[in-house]
Amino acid sequence: MPLAHLDGIRGDFELWGKLEGSNPSGSVKDRAALAIVREAIASGALGGGRTLVDASSGNTAVAYARLGELLGFPVELYVPRNANPERLQRIRGHGATLILTDPAEGTDGALREARARVGAHAERYFLADQYHNPANPGAHYATTGPEIWRQTSGRITHFVAGVGTGGTISGVGRFLKERRASIEVIAVEPSGPMHGLEGLKHLPTAEVPSTYDPTVVDRTVRVETEEALDRVAELARTEGLAVGPSSGAAVAVALRVGRAAPNACIVAILPDRGEPAAKGTS
Ligand SMILES: Cc1ncc(COP(=O)(O)O)c(C=O)c1O
Structure with missing residues (x-):
């Protein structure tokens, strides 16, 4: 850019x-989201109807939601309730499922909820985990x-x-x-x-x-x-x-x-x- x-x-x-x-x-989060999604599709972690799940303060969520809409995979995002409303609207506009989390817990709390959701159902979800995924700094x-x-x-x-x-x-x-x-x-x-x-x-x-x-x-x-x-x-x-x-x-x-x-x-x-x-x- x-x-x-x-x-x-x-x-x-x-x-x-x-x-x-x-x-x-x-x-800036388009870069990390694209690298994470590309790698997950290449490895088979994403695809076959699996839902991408992650926590975000807002921008990465918009990027994932847009990619999900373009590439045709479901997206479920955990975002603190006090995130920018315009961004929340864009996430929903791209057809992603949005779960609003406790603002006092920040993105750490949102990530805990995302992890709990994926829990024992790894076959249904891909936990993208931008906070721990090496494809993010790699991008x-x-x-x-x-x-x-x-x-x-x-x-x-x-x-x-x-x-x-x-x-x-x-x-x-x-x-x-x-x-x-x-x-x-x-x-x-x-x-x-x-x-x-x-x-x-x-x-x-x-x-x-x-x-x-x-x-x-x-x-x-x-x-x-x-x-x-x-x-x-x-x-x-x-x-x-x-x-x-x-x-x-x-x-x-x-x-x-x-x-x-x-x-x-x-x-x-x-x-x-x-x-x-x-x-x-x-
Ligand atoms: C507005 C904004 N600034 C800065 C950052 C930080 O970038 P990074 O996650 O690469 O440290 C983010 C990440 O979400 C962001 O949304």
């Missing part, structure tokens, strides 16, 4: 945003990383990405460090367990996904929801970009990184488009 030069945000450094909202279902190693390397002509010095499953940062981080070990990989997390940065996890209080590879992450920076939303507003004003809260969080961190490294060439992942805010989310 395109790399946008964020030159309305001033600094001596170069800042680029990778516009993942331009993917077919509107987010970013094979596609997002090489795209960023090419789009910056290998000039990238810093890579900034939010952590949900950790698939993006782990796959891209591994690819970039294999190209040049000095490229700094910076993870973005919410400042605490209760936050408005849909799609991101506060790892100290969450079930750490095995798709997150801490060995390719140089440091983690935590961001308040309010600061992320300020950057979302700034991106709309100065760049004409409508992006979601996790994009604001990544740009907030990229700006801090750039101010301390004047000649840097920074790429931040902007995971999805802005949607109208969910009602009553914490």
Whole structure:
């Protein structure tokens, strides 16, 4: 997907945003969902009427639902009730079954419910498990990383990405460090367990996904929801970009990184488009 030069945000450094909202279902999660589904069909884990089951904060669910509709397999998704309503509507619109879970339990709780559903009936279901499926970081190693390397002509010095499953940062981080070990990989997390940065996890209080590879992450920076939303507003004003809260969080961190490294060439992942805010989310 395109790399946008964020030159309305001033600094001596170069800042680029990778516009993942331009993917077919509107987010970075198309990459992981497609890789997971392709591998499952190839191995025979999906097909023969089996239902794909997974937990998601919203974006992966939309991607799975769209693939299920296109390729003709049933999809059942476990999503916290406070997810963005527009996204929930799109999941249902693609014909998937949607089970809304306790928002206080987050995606960890949704995954527990998905696992319980599949339980002893492995013959009827395929548990896609984006939080533990190596095809997720594998998709970013094979596609997002090489795209960023090419789009910056290998000039990238810093890579900034939010952590949900950790698939993006782990796959891209591994690819970039294999190209040049000095490229700094910076993870973005919410400042605490209760936050408005849909799609991101506060790892100290969450079930750490095995798709997150801490060995390719140089440091983690935590961001308040309010600061992320300020950057979302700034991106709309100065760049004409409508992006979601996790994009604001990544740009907030990229700006801090750039101010301390004047000649840097920074790429931040902007995971999805802005949607109208969910009602009553914490
Ligand atoms: C809006 C948003 N931002 C960031 C992420 C994190 O991406 P990853 O799961 O690759 O860590 C997600 C994942 O669901 C997301 O939906």
